[in-house]
Amino acid sequence: MFEGFTDFLSGFPLAERTALVLSISLVSAVLLEVVVLRLARRFVRGTDSELDNIVVEELRLPMVVTAALVGVWVLTQPDLGAADVIYQDQLTNFFGRPSASLIVVVWARALNNIVNRIVENVQQSGRFDFAPVFSNVWTLVVLVGAAFFLLTIWNIEITPLLGAAGVAGIAIGFAAKDTVANFFGGLALYFDDTYKIGDYVVLDTGDAGTVVRVGIRSTTLLTRDEVMVTVPNSVLNSARIINESAPQRRKRIRIPLSVGYGTDLDVFEDLVVGVTEDESLVKDSPKPRMRFRQFGDSGLEYELLCWVSSPSREQKARHRLNRTIYRRLLDEGIEMPFPKRDVTLSFADADRSVIADADGLAAAESGGD
Template identity: 35%
Template sequence: MPNDNPADSAVSNTETTATAPEFLLSEQLPDLAELLPAALQPGWQLIAQHSLLAALLIIFIAYLFAVACRSLLVNLLGRLTSFTQSAIDDAILHDLRRPVFVSVFFFGVSLAVMVAKLPVGTSVLINLLVSLIVASWMGAAVRISSLLLDAFSGDHRFKFVETRTVPLFDLTSKLLIIMIGSYMLLMIWGINPIGWLASAGIAGLAIGFAAKDTLANLFSGFFIVADAPYKIGDYINLDSGERGKVCAIGLRSTRLLTRDDVEITIPNGVIANAKIINESGGTETLRIRIVVGVAYGSDVDQVVNLLIQVGRDNPDLSNDPEPKVRMRGFGASSLDFNLMGWITRPEDRGRISHDLYMAIYKTFAENHIEIPYAKQDLYIKEWPTQE
């Protein structure tokens, strides 16, 4: 039956209000009390009656526990890594110190926020603390991925990653870490990522049309890194006329250093559609060809011997294979010969050709071999008579 006495109702409401906080606290913190030894449980029950005091105690204990975990990580694992000669494990251990401390301490702060029973903002503070933990691990994962790529691509006994593919793997790993971390942050704050992905798809189409040239260069950079038509240090020629040493390969462009010491930046989209001649991509030696013409009536055997001797006397030409001479044809006013030699550095092509041309000219002059040149003979049939 309903209670018609207002006084009894007021007393009942007062008792309910007085005992509600204690009842809710016991419901929220049964596990924390059970984790403590039996001798400390009465003291915890006394402290638990004051929410702010309990929260401060949890924060203090969490800080001590975080410092202990960090010290254990440094001391125990540091001793194990000291037995290795590589510095990679020491760098990874150094990068793990911060996220381990942040995870333990902020987890304890989250428990303290729950215990404090703040009137407003409890869920926001907890989400913020958990987000900081995720962000700390994201930063550590990015740094550790770079360290592992350097270790796997360096000059070690076991080399799992080619040097030319390091930028590709570096960008891919960082994108994956950022995507996974962003997804976790969205889930922490209760944001449905499906709607964001749909919006990102529409925005991606608009951005793709607006920045199609930039995207083309990026995709071409991926293919250049994966296919490796050239590498840093190679000398390449493009069908558009550029020639130089590859000094940098990026995801958007490639930089060449010409023989004039001028750096040229070429978009990867242009290089991907161009014909590339890689002078350093074949064997260890590169053949150069010196075209020489001698006058008709010259001793061809003597010409061949002299050209071979010029090639052998040049210290920049390789002895294996040796210089060779070939007669290529009968020209309009000359007998055409080719002196072919092999060099090891493509950048020396111009200087070596200069030395060979100088030596050939001097040798032919000493042996009275004529190098034909354009000349005209004028015949006068008769002199005009004077009246």
């Protein structure tokens, strides 16, 4: 294709060749902007996804710039027959390489923005808040790739740089091993889908709270006391984590109850279930139910099972249910047993005589007064 294009250009004088190449380049840029990209924007507006809008918006600038500057680059290439050999080096240094570098920069910026905006869009839709990890990693990849192309365009030898980068990478790896461990720990948590923003988690250390931020180095929890707890990702990756918000946000709570022997169990069960159904914090489905667990030392051991809409409502619902059930049981005269102990004192004969003498002495002293 380039040979045919070269043969075509060789039939024109230098000035005409230059004007022809630049004209074709500028016309291509205008057609891209006015026709192709306009039709593409109109098409993606009719779709439900926001991702294609992001791609079209970010690719607009690099495509137009590439179309506009490719003619300048062509003019500096001797094998395409569009440049005067006498001024080849000057054309390449002042026009060819800068135009190619600008093309690389705008494409690197566009690729970086596309991925970062897509990650942000996915994050806003409720997925795991891992934008810092993907954004930073992708930005690093784009920067390294753009630097490689720029060095190649300007004929800079990169072999010494690669050796120095390898040594620097080893040194940085030893110096930042904890940070690297936290980073890969965060990646493991993400791909395992352990939790996401808004989930209520309980750690094996006893810490519990709502996940409010997931970063490259650590995860931040907001406890019920409104205290922020920051936990390194490497620790979470090796810890036992209970996600009470997954797979559904609702949570079942268990409230132990005890009732005295001889109680009418049907009345007792209906009363407790009725109180639970009237509580606004308790979900209507699944329905609350009572379970007779065992015969206790002081009474019959029951367990009330009901559901709340989220783990954060458990403690408030438990408090309100306990208060209401207690008042209703008192009103109905239903006994809630508690441990009782009978203490019996037994004395030997010698002990009785000592106690009697002490009592007699106390009586005599009081009579004398």
